[in-house]
Amino acid sequence: MRTDEQIKIDGFQAxxxxxxxxxxxxFVVMINREKFDYTKWRENLFEDMTIEEISAAAEKYVKDKYxx
Numbered sequence: 784m785r786t787d788e789q790i791k792i793d794g795f796q797a798x799x800x801x802x803x804x805x806x807x808x809x810f811v812v813m814i815n816r817e818k819f820d821y822t823k824w825r826e827n828l829f830e831d832m833t834i835e836e837i838s839a840a841a842e843k844y845v846k847d848k849y850x851x
Contacts, residue, residue, distance in 0.1 A: 798810060
C-alpha cells in the first residue's frame with residue numbers, strides 16, 4: 784500500500800502534466816476553498832458522454848499508457 788506522501792507526489796505530477804504551474808496553483812486553491820464533494824463530482828463527470836464515448840476514451844487511455 785502506498786503512503787499518503789507517495790499519492791500526493793503522484794497526484795501533483797499528474798496535474799502538472801496537464802496544467803501549467805499557475806493553473807495547478809489555481810486548482811489547489813479552488814479545491815481548498817470550496818466544499819468539494821469528490822463523489823458528487825464523479826457522478827456528473829461523464830453525464831454528457833455516451834457509454835460508447837466513455838468506452839472509447841478508456842480504451843485510448845489504456846492503449847496510450849500501456850501499449851507504447
